[in-house]
Amino acid sequence: MRTGPLSVFEQNLRSSAHESVVSIAFFALCIMVVTAPITQDGLSGGTASMTEGNPFRQLGYVLILLIILAGTGIHRDFRGLSALPGNVRLILAYCWLSIVWAIDPSIATRRLALTTIVALSVAIAIQSLGVAKSIAHVRIALTLALFASYVTVLFFPSVGIHQPEAGRDVALIGDWRGIYPEKNFMGALCAVTMLCFYFMEQKHLSFLRWIVIIAAFLFLMKTGSKTSTALALLALLSGHAFRANNHRDWPLAFAAAMTSAFCFGVILLWYGEWLMEPLDRDDTLTGRSQIWRVLIAYISDHWRLGAGYGSFWYIGGVSPVYDYAKGGSWFEIASQGHNGYLDIASQIGLPGLAIALYFLIVRPVATLLSHPAYNNKTGALFMAIFVFCVGHNFTESTLLSRDHILQFMIIVVICMMNTVDGNYRHQQF
Numbered sequence: 001m002r003t004g005p006l007s008v009f010e011q012n013l014r015s016s017a018h019e020s021v022v023s024i025a026f027f028a029l030c031i032m033v034v035t036a037p038i039t040q041d042g043l044s045g046g047t048a049s050m051t052e053g054n055p056f057r058q059l060g061y062v063l064i065l066l067i068i069l070a071g072t073g074i075h076r077d078f079r080g081l082s083a084l085p086g087n088v089r090l091i092l093a094y095c096w097l098s099i100v101w102a103i104d105p106s107i108a109t110r111r112l113a114l115t116t117i118v119a120l121s122v123a124i125a126i127q128s129l130g131v132a133k134s135i136a137h138v139r140i141a142l143t144l145a146l147f148a149s150y151v152t153v154l155f156f157p158s159v160g161i162h163q164p165e166a167g168r169d170v171a172l173i174g175d176w177r178g179i180y181p182e183k184n185f186m187g188a189l190c191a192v193t194m195l196c197f198y199f200m201e202q203k204h205l206s207f208l209r210w211i212v213i214i215a216a217f218l219f220l221m222k223t224g225s226k227t228s229t230a231l232a233l234l235a236l237l238s239g240h241a242f243r244a245n246n247h248r249d250w251p252l253a254f255a256a257a258m259t260s261a262f263c264f265g266v267i268l269l270w271y272g273e274w275l276m277e278p279l280d281r282d283d284t285l286t287g288r289s290q291i292w293r294v295l296i297a298y299i300s301d302h303w304r305l306g307a308g309y310g311s312f313w314y315i316g317g318v319s320p321v322y323d324y325a326k327g328g329s330w331f332e333i334a335s336q337g338h339n340g341y342l343d344i345a346s347q348i349g350l351p352g353l354a355i356a357l358y359f360l361i362v363r364p365v366a367t368l369l370s371h372p373a374y375n376n377k378t379g380a381l382f383m384a385i386f387v388f389c390v391g392h393n394f395t396e397s398t399l400l401s402r403d404h405i406l407q408f409m410i411i412v413v414i415c416m417m418n419t420v421d422g423n424y425r426h427q428q429f
Contacts, residue, residue, distance in 0.1 A: 019128065021071035026125035026134065029064050029118070030141035032057070033408045034189065037180045061114060061403070065121045072128045083127040085418040087359040088119055088411060094355050095309040095400065098348045102308025104315045111310035114402045119411050126415040131378065135196065138412065142193040143212055146219065149178025149186060153222075176222040184396060187225025189405055190216045191232035191388060199239055199381035231391040239384035242368075243375070288338045288395065294324045295342040299350070306349040309400075313337065320346075336401075340393030344400060356400060361390060364414050373420050382413045 032039075039057045095112055102108035126134045152160035153176055162172040162183060177183040193216040197209050220229055298320050299306070306312075307320055314335050321334075337343040345353040365386050368374050374382065389406045393399050398406035 025067040034145040084123040103311040175224040187223040187228035190220035235384040235388040238387040239380035242383040336397040340399040343397040
């Protein structure tokens with residue numbers, strides 16, 4: 001029996017095998033994320049499934065995490081769990097603390113466990129694979145989802161295109177939704193696909209890259225998702241501006257933007273009811289303004305702690321929405337408030353919102369603007385993703401939203417930045 005040390009060849013072979021295992025697991029994770037709206041339960045009416053998820057989907061994420069842990073060897077040395085960036089650890093810790101006062105701790109725990117599992121899987125996989133391989137897996141998964149959506153629209157139009165449905169907005173009829181239940185997720189996926197392929201360091205396969213970009217843009221236009229279309233263009237411009245301008249000028253502009261955002265938040269907090277009056281028609285912003293009024297009213301009464309993570313929407317009869325909405329309101333069975341910032345504040349309070357914004361947006365963007373290692377197309381991609389996600393959360397709720405594609409991309413970018421920072425510091429010594 002051989003007991004001596006492994007040869008260099010054997011060590012490299014074993015290392016390659018482990019990396020292949022992590023690579024496959026991370027790609028499976030990307031596929032799980034882009035198909036999440038198809039596999040998750042409890043998003044379309046009915047109280048029976050209102051508080052339950054898909055157990056097979058949840059088991060899938062757990063298995064992926066276990067495979068990644070085994071592939072990286074962290075199951076033998078748990079110090080590797082530090083791969084999760086401090087930014088993400090702190091906000092997740094605060095969310096776990098909110099379980100103490102959550103209206104329904106069991107539902108909150110399940111939802112937060114899924115959020116944590118996805119974030120941890122992403123962090124460990126990216127640390128093992130590196131930025132280039134990781135973003136390549138993301139691009140392939142997005143392309144497959146886009147291709148499947150085109151196939152669905154062309155060969156199964158009754159599925160891939162919104163049809164007349166009882167209780168549904170007639171304005172949706174004819175909008176492309178691809179393989180997903182509704183067009184908004186499809187619009188966000190198309191926008192992210194455009195950004196991921198537009199800002200690429202590689203020069204080869206440029207023809208195929210432009211085919212994907214054009215295909216994603218055309219599908220985005222056919223979804224009729226005005227928010228995603230406008231934000232995609234804004235994100236593209238922001239990425240270009242990030243590369244073109246002198247990085248020494250950015251900190252001042254960033255400070256001015258943060259000051260303006262803080263002032264806007266204070267004004268909204270104190271004069272929210274008055275500002276919402278012009279938006280109080282049923283058809284304004286497709287009904288979002290009605291939901292926002294309910295959220296603002298609840299936050300005004302529970303601004304310190306909120307309802308607890310995942311404990312406002314879709315938790316059955318104990319949901320606070322029933323206390324603040326008029327009886328029989330259509331949004332009593334909504335799964336989100338269509339505003340990520342109001343949703344976070346309603347769940348973990350205004351202090352929690354401040355912590356989430358600082359660690360998920362402000363601090364990473366500040367690092368991005370001041371760090372010389374990001375003066376490339378990868379840095380431009382990171383900036384574009386942040387701009388898109390920040391803007392998108394004004395009309396949709398994706399921040400800290402378990403395995404939503406935009407929450408996934410925020411975690412991916414932060415973990416990639418953590419890897420870039422580590423490599424840069426290592427090169428300095």
